[in-house]
Amino acid sequence: MVKFNRFTLSNGLRVIVHEDSTTPMAVLNILYDVGARDEDPEQTGFAHLFEHLMFGGSVNIPNYDGPLQMVGGENNAFTSNDITNYYITLPSANLETAFWLESDRMLSLAFSEKSLEVQRNVVIEEFKQRYLNQPYGDVWLKLRPMVYKKHPYRWATIGKTIKHIEDARIEDVKAFFKKHYNPQNAIMVVGGDVKTEDVKILAEKWFGPIPAGEKYNRNLPQEPAQQEERRETVTAKVPLNDVYIAFQMESRADTGYYVVELLSDILSRGHSSRLFRSLVKEKQLFSEVHAYITGSLDKGMFVLEGKPLEHVSTDEAEAAIWHELEKLKTEEVSADELTKVQNKTESTMVFSEMSLLDRAMNLAYYELMGDAEQFNHESEKYLAVTPAQIKEQANKIFRKDNSSTLIYLAEMPEEVVDIIS
Amino acid sequence: MSVLNRKDAPRFNGVENINLIQPEHKKLANGCNVFSFNSDAQDLVRIEWIFNNLRFDPSEPLLNVAVNTMLVEGTSRLTTAQIAEKVDFYGAFLQADYHHDYSQITLYCLSKHLNQILPIVKEVITDSVFPEKELETYVRNQQQKLQVSLQKNDILARRAFNKTIFGPTIYGLSATPENYKSLKREDMLRHFRQMYQPANCTIIIAGKANKELLELVTDTFEHSWENTGQAADISQPEPEPSAERFIYIEKPEALQSAIRIGTPFVNRIHPDFPKLQVLNTVLGGYFGSRLMANIREDKGYTYGIGSGMSSLKHAGTFFIASEVGADVSRQTIAEVEKEINLLKDQLIPEEELSLVRNYMLGSLLGSLENILSHADKFKTLYFAGLGYEYYERYTDTVKNITPVELKELANQYFNFDQFYKVIAGKY
Numbered sequence: 001m002v003k004f005n006r007f008t009l010s011n012g013l014r015v016i017v018h019e020d021s022t023t024p025m026a027v028l029n030i031l032y033d034v035g036a037r038d039e040d041p042e043q044t045g046f047a048h049l050f051e052h053l054m055f056g057g058s059v060n061i062p063n064y065d066g067p068l069q070m071v072g073g074e075n076n077a078f079t080s081n082d083i084t085n086y087y088i089t090l091p092s093a094n095l096e097t098a099f100w101l102e103s104d105r106m107l108s109l110a111f112s113e114k115s116l117e118v119q120r121n122v123v124i125e126e127f128k129q130r131y132l133n134q135p136y137g138d139v140w141l142k143l144r145p146m147v148y149k150k151h152p153y154r155w156a157t158i159g160k161t162i163k164h165i166e167d168a169r170i171e172d173v174k175a176f177f178k179k180h181y182n183p184q185n186a187i188m189v190v191g192g193d194v195k196t197e198d199v200k201i202l203a204e205k206w207f208g209p210i211p212a213g214e215k216y217n218r219n220l221p222q223e224p225a226q227q228e229e230r231r232e233t234v235t236a237k238v239p240l241n242d243v244y245i246a247f248q249m250e251s252r253a254d255t256g257y258y259v260v261e262l263l264s265d266i267l268s269r270g271h272s273s274r275l276f277r278s279l280v281k282e283k284q285l286f287s288e289v290h291a292y293i294t295g296s297l298d299k300g301m302f303v304l305e306g307k308p309l310e311h312v313s314t315d316e317a318e319a320a321i322w323h324e325l326e327k328l329k330t331e332e333v334s335a336d337e338l339t340k341v342q343n344k345t346e347s348t349m350v351f352s353e354m355s356l357l358d359r360a361m362n363l364a365y366y367e368l369m370g371d372a373e374q375f376n377h378e379s380e381k382y383l384a385v386t387p388a389q390i391k392e393q394a395n396k397i398f399r400k401d402n403s404s405t406l407i408y409l410a411e412m413p414e415e416v417v418d419i420i421s
Numbered sequence: 422m423s424v425l426n427r428k429d430a431p432r433f434n435g436v437e438n439i440n441l442i443q444p445e446h447k448k449l450a451n452g453c454n455v456f457s458f459n460s461d462a463q464d465l466v467r468i469e470w471i472f473n474n475l476r477f478d479p480s481e482p483l484l485n486v487a488v489n490t491m492l493v494e495g496t497s498r499l500t501t502a503q504i505a506e507k508v509d510f511y512g513a514f515l516q517a518d519y520h521h522d523y524s525q526i527t528l529y530c531l532s533k534h535l536n537q538i539l540p541i542v543k544e545v546i547t548d549s550v551f552p553e554k555e556l557e558t559y560v561r562n563q564q565q566k567l568q569v570s571l572q573k574n575d576i577l578a579r580r581a582f583n584k585t586i587f588g589p590t591i592y593g594l595s596a597t598p599e600n601y602k603s604l605k606r607e608d609m610l611r612h613f614r615q616m617y618q619p620a621n622c623t624i625i626i627a628g629k630a631n632k633e634l635l636e637l638v639t640d641t642f643e644h645s646w647e648n649t650g651q652a653a654d655i656s657q658p659e660p661e662p663s664a665e666r667f668i669y670i671e672k673p674e675a676l677q678s679a680i681r682i683g684t685p686f687v688n689r690i691h692p693d694f695p696k697l698q699v700l701n702t703v704l705g706g707y708f709g710s711r712l713m714a715n716i717r718e719d720k721g722y723t724y725g726i727g728s729g730m731s732s733l734k735h736a737g738t739f740f741i742a743s744e745v746g747a748d749v750s751r752q753t754i755a756e757v758e759k760e761i762n763l764l765k766d767q768l769i770p771e772e773e774l775s776l777v778r779n780y781m782l783g784s785l786l787g788s789l790e791n792i793l794s795h796a797d798k799f800k801t802l803y804f805a806g807l808g809y810e811y812y813e814r815y816t817d818t819v820k821n822i823t824p825v826e827l828k829e830l831a832n833q834y835f836n837f838d839q840f841y842k843v844i845a846g847k848y
Binding site: 093099238240347350 | 677791
């Protein structure tokens, strides 16, 4: 049970306070309700590039990191397709420094040309390091546009192409800031060795004077239901073939979400899971195989991925995965198997509550979805799932005409080609 | 009402007290040491069973890691499927973790289910049988995974660096597909019997480790688990650094080069270690470090660059690692050299040093997040053969070391020309 207090400043900033006196530390987490889905299709990767620029100095404070390190603090941030999240941890005695830094960059950035130029390069190197210079690194760049045709989830957070990042201009940065970075579009969580009354005073002092700004009204094209099987095969310089099958699924806010998460756990969580037992251990067709979901705020993705052993063709590999999916569509899972994944979810949640920062991030995210209190009711929702619901969701999701299959074929080394021809 | 001053930083406080929780200790009759950290904050527990690795045999380089990884693959009474099923059913996590100096089994479990899981762990640790069929699967899958790893430049650079610095020892090992093929079940069984003995085992419990739970663990692991009579040989051959100091693994199509530069170094037991940690932090040990400020934040050559000190039982290294645009490999190395030499030629300004002091103390305080972190701190000390006075010395050093001392250390320990340099990519 994570306890918290909540209040809203007159400029619209939502504040949650989670008191925990067992630690000498404090966290300040700010979630901005903007992600890659809010980008212009011709300027993708911008939300993430912008996250980098948030560390390039603000209107009154030329250097963000230095003053924080000076008081023993650390910070970082991440951008997803849905949100951008910034966090600070520091000794609680120095909490005010976090308010000073975060409020100034919500007020206004320095918009330095030098910072833009450097961070463009840094993000381009990040693009290469994570997506281009790794075997299979470009999978999300290929898979997303297969699953999504209309919705902005069709591009990855890093962006469609390096070109979009190279083209970013300071005017675009300013416009993006004005549109998304204001108190109305943010949720702040302060946690740890703090008192709600003190946080109220600090929040009023540092964030109260920031103008409310304009409310961003999200109006994204929603993804139509998929009606046809989609398929792509790429030949790449990778050592092994790889099979991806992705399906459209419901959004994070949908009641079916909890059912689908357990469905993916049944397939692939732990060494007793179905895919591992059947396809890696018993039939010995794959060296590894996984199932996971994206948990997006709009329509999500259910992904299956596996690397078949060298003597197994990708057709056989695909058929073996489908065989497991079909079983879930025709037979109900046993009560024991369901209890197993529910127990695993329960213990995972207890373990994740050990981290103050995780608690703070979760409170912010649940508040964004409508109510931070729902974080305390997650277990119940998983426990309420029935075998019949699992079967129903399996039938809804695992259809050929709802599937996007991406096959990586390992490019044969030249000497092998010579021998064959 | 006065106008809010946003230009100047609010007043702040230094970190004064860092309280480390020390464990309860009990030595069992069979020689196994049990350390426990109790906290009622959550109804869960983490238990680690830690065994020193056996002496490295270059002809069977994978025995330590393979035996560890395969502990959960079957006992005389339980198949791998039964072990997995039971662990998962009770929502527990049972994993084998391999470290250069030791191998361990770690259990994460809700306290209420511990009595169901503990007998399984006992079987795994005392009666693993490494079934032939599971060994075949392990070998095949590891060979496939290795093929993927060997396509990653950062992994190639790290393997080459370790091999060059440590030679044919447990620290320098770079597994090949052939090494996997030569694994034999009989060798693994022999290795297992010698290594997984109570006198070579340390148990560390953290979480809800109250009296009842301790008794449960003690009862389970004190009885019907005996030493074989032949003590585990946990000595290790001396590292043999190679004479060749420059290694270039050319990848003509690379978009980025992985760079690793470093040298054999003192480890944690050396009196200079805490001082060198300060020097390392200045150079590349945090986001605002000189390497990051120069090579990422000023030049934009990389997504990240850092330096670190690896402290092992019989050796240590100091290293700088990064992945940089393939066209700026040479410039990056030149900048690294420049930063190293700056530390040798000029005093670190007091303002920068005071930032690093505060950052390091805040970071230590923040690393003590929950009872598991206190156990981790103990583990670091225990396996280095150090006591809690180490952290007193550490905080004292961080607070008081002078720019003059740091400059002397840089001159004593850093010689860029003598550093090993590995580049995987383009140069």
